[in-house]
Amino acid sequence: MQGRRNVGIFAHVDAGKTTTTEQMLYLSGRIRSLGSVDKGTARTDFMDVERERGISVRAAATTYSWEGVAVNLVDTPGHIDFVSEVERVLRVMDGAVLIVSAVEGVQSQTEVIWQALRKLGIPTIIYVNKMDRVGASAGQVLLDIHKHLSVQAVPVQLPLGEGEEFAGPASIWHHAGKQQAAAAGQAEAYQAARTAMIEAAAESDERLLDRYMEEGIPEAEGPLSWWQSEAAALARSGSLFPVLYGASGKGLGVRELMEAVNGCLPAPAGDNQDQVSGIVFKIERDKTMGRMAYVRLYGGCVRNRDTVYNATQNIEEKVTQIRKVDGNRTEDAGELAAGDIAAVCGMQHVRIGDIIGSPEAVPDEARLAVPLLTVQVHWGSEADYPRVVAALQELADEDPLLDLQWLQEERELHLKVMGPIQLEVLARVLDSRYGLTVTFGQPSVIYKETLKGSGEGFVAYTMPKPCWAILRFRMEPLPRGSGLQYEANVRAEDLLPQYQNEVARRVPEALQQGLKGWEVVDVKVTLTEGEHHVWHTHPLDFVVATPMGIMDGLNRIGTKLLEPMLRFRVTVPEEFGGKVMNDLVQMRGTFDTPSLHGDRLTIEGRLPAATSLEYPVKLGSMTKGRGTIVTFYDGYEEAPDEVAAERPRRGVNPLDTSKYILWVRNAL
DSSP, X not given: OTTEEEEEEEESTTSSHHHHHHHHXXXXXXXXXXXXXXXXXXXXOOSHHHHHXXXXXXXXXXXXXXXXXXXXXXXOOOSGGGHHHHHHHHTTOSEEEEEEETTTBSOHHHHHHHHHHHHHTOOEEEEEEOTTSTTOOHHHHHHHHHHHTOTTEEESEEEOSOGGGOOOEEXXXXXXXXXXXXXXXOHHHHHHHHHHHHXXXXXXXXXXXXXXXXXXXXXXXXXXXXXXXHHHHHHHTTSOEEEEEOBGGGTBTHHHHHHHHXXXXXXXXXXXXXXXXXXXXXXXXXXXXXEEEEEEEEESEEETTOEEEETTTTEEEEOOEEEEXXXXXXXXXXXXXXXXXXXXXXXXXXXXXOEEEOSTTOOOOOOOOOOOEEEEEEESOGGGHHHHHHHHHHHHHHOGGGOOEEETTTTEEEEEESOHHHHHHXXXXXXXXXXXXXXXXXXXXXXXXXXXXOEEEEEEEOOSSSOOEEEEEEEEEOOTTOOEEEEEOOOTTTSOHHHHHHHHXXXXXXXXXXXXXXXXXXXXXXXXXXXEOTTTOOTTHHHHHHHHHHHHHHHHHOEEEEEEEEEEEEEEEGGGHHHHHHHHHHTTOEEOOOEEETTEEEEEEEEETTTOTTHHHHHHHHTTTOOEEEEEEEEEEEOOTTOOOOOOOSSOOTTSHHHHHHXXXXXX
């Protein structure tokens, strides 16, 4: 396993992830010529829409070998609209390279990814790219990194020159780096950086601190110095974060980055002799192989023609072939071993997030992607309707967060999305892959509901015969972000286990539409009473009764509206500060005391998503492009009384019991 790394490359959009990936593949000999993002020839941007727009919209896996180490490298999208791809990749990586632009510094998406990396404890290298650009400042970016990411981020290189004079980095670990720094007149900076690295290592470990207190900064140094190996070990454990510098567009600093991937990121754990344990993190369709499930295996070994157990769905499926993926190319690998990643073909029912084999070795996930907008899909002709349904079902299979809602009676299709760029890409994919032309309605914000208090819901579904289902639910609000908790507290003789299981399946469905039409969240539902009849009860009776009991409880208790909130950072020239703060107040935003840096004002705070959808455009126009706003999701909170947002109900309301029963029985 020491000869393998599983590494994800993450960054804010336009920081240079794909260009860096391309250079790594080129230097390793994996590709013979460099591709270009601008020209649409990059190896990991193989979708038509990626080549046209010059951005990554899907995570792309590739591999290379460097100094005896095989690296599975996954290039992820940088735009916030495609953060669901990032979320799924994060879960299966052992190490990460987080790229920061030397000009723009730490941006909103950078912070979101950093928080997720720290939550999952993934060792991370920070790579400061675009050091050759005008305005690049290694010192300013490091201050930015320490302020917004971590003070344990420590340079292990000294940038030689900045902006257009950038000539590459010098390692503070090697004699050659010292000589290079001395020649550039940066000997003092070299020694200061080396001291900072040793002090940061000492602060991360008591054993190292003791040695530092006794010996201080050692005078001797070499390619394999004691402090270098200790700092690298701390990096592999996620206690220290090496900072490297480069200009990937010119190939400067990439070789050193590849060496750091080998030395400062950990090898995967796991053993081929363990029981099979893995997770599906991506699904694609290949013209030849059909449905391909990307699996990260943590234990055991899977080979061609094996039968594997899907623990999530409790089914077994046959593997037809295991293929290693390199951009848009694949080749038969024959087997998938513990610690490795490959595309598994043949599993027709598998879904993203499914656990293969035992769940014990599979890590937790960090939720980043929360779609805040919903849109209706429109198509050109009636003849396209079934094809649009099939295409969107396939795309929702590849990205479950689209959460396709197919209202068959109304002949409507609704999607959940992150933003307008995602809608543009979806329209382009439907055109290029399926030959379908679609448009989308005006996006609307997704609200939610929660209980006003505690109470009960009751239903006695005993007419018209034959039927018999009696249920009583205790319903209580939970802290924000808790989701749904359900438990049953009834005797099996009163309500048979198979009927209890049916109720458990139907409660989440019943809470999809509350009194105002939105999903009801942060609620605990306890089944406290249940009764079936020996002769009259049919299992489908509980399909009918459960929504009626739940809606009865919601109606008795009442619900309140929750709205999505965004955390923001606005940076504008000082003269626009007053106007911006007034705008923020008008949008119901709250913010801290503004800070002044030179002639630019920075304002940070929170505001509702619903009031700020169009503000980035307004801010750009008002400041003639000199103002910026970065936002990221910051949870749901109770909306003020004056905010009234109701959603049309799909189907018949269970409170209208007579009509609802006929509707469910298809007798309406």
